[in-house]
Amino acid sequence: MLKIENLSTSYKTIDGDVHVLKDINFEIKDNEIFGIAGESGCGKTTLLNTLYDIVDYPLVIDQGRVVLEGEKDGKKYSFESGKIRDTWWNNIAYVPQAAQSVLNPIVRLKTQFLDSIPKDQKKNEKPEETLARVADYLKELNLSPDVLESFPFQLSGGMRQRAIIALATFMSPGVVLADEPTTALDVVVQKGILMMLMRLQKQLKNTMIIVSHDMGVHYQITDRMAIMYSGSIAELGKTEDIFNDPIHPYTKMLVDALPRVGEDVQRVGIAGRPPALKNPPPGCRFAPRCPHATDRCRSEVPKFREIRPGRFAACHLLEEEVKTNG
């Protein structure tokens, strides 16, 4: 499980701080595929990097923390921001954006696999024995072990992506993070990668966190999802509820803008642009684009809270519903 507690981050620049994540509070449970969606620049990658503890200057945690908790081989573990990197690969793994280009082009995949496995996990076996285990694992994932002898440039983009996912999941980490895992791949290959992630999650019964700007990806594979807007979470809930009955005005407009199969009505996008993160407006950051915004929305930041059981949103307009539901 990952707990995100009061998290705020910023990038320190010579022109001042760019406040990217603001007061983020939520939990990602065990045994689920959790999606993070939102427009370009809203902070999805920054959130994922912070979850994975890639918090290097100019990115700074101003407030709050991330806690990774779980149990492996009968032992409980708990790591928080600053320490999560001590358990990379073992209990948490990351498939970065443009993952296909993170492989070293001039090193065979088998060497890259061996280098990524923590020392304590291979101290009792020879490299050939570790590689035999890797080969068996690749076969389980319907990947030919021959890829181990290949250089990355000899593989297609889809094959490289599958190899990276195999690499990230080999140690059975409790949490796997994937940033835009299907971007830059053709539709057929995308489908194969999504199926692979779903099958792996079922097999490992772990937590998978998928960042994608593509709502179709979330619809197909995530159990719950968060909709980010300008560095905050606007709405969070079960994916089917988000699509069928969105409650935050931003989510409503986002879902309304999605094309539907068999429909020839032209869908309209959301007018306007998200605010600059360096100097965001006071109050709700969506207020300048929200057709329902009131004076209060323009001056007071709405709290992110549970509106209905399991359904969270940050919007003053939903306050009546909170009062009614107690």
Ligand SMILES: Nc1ncnc2c1ncn2[C@@H]1O[C@H](COP(=O)(O)OP(=O)(O)OP(=O)(O)O)[C@@H](O)[C@H]1O
């Ligand atoms: N090193 C940096 N210095 C200053 N600002 C940064 C830096 N890295 C990112 N930002 C800003 O932080 C904001 C969030 O960026 P981030 O990459 O997290 O967004 P994103 O939602 O993942 O976008 P995309 O979907 O385009 O990848 C953006 O406004 C970006 O310009």
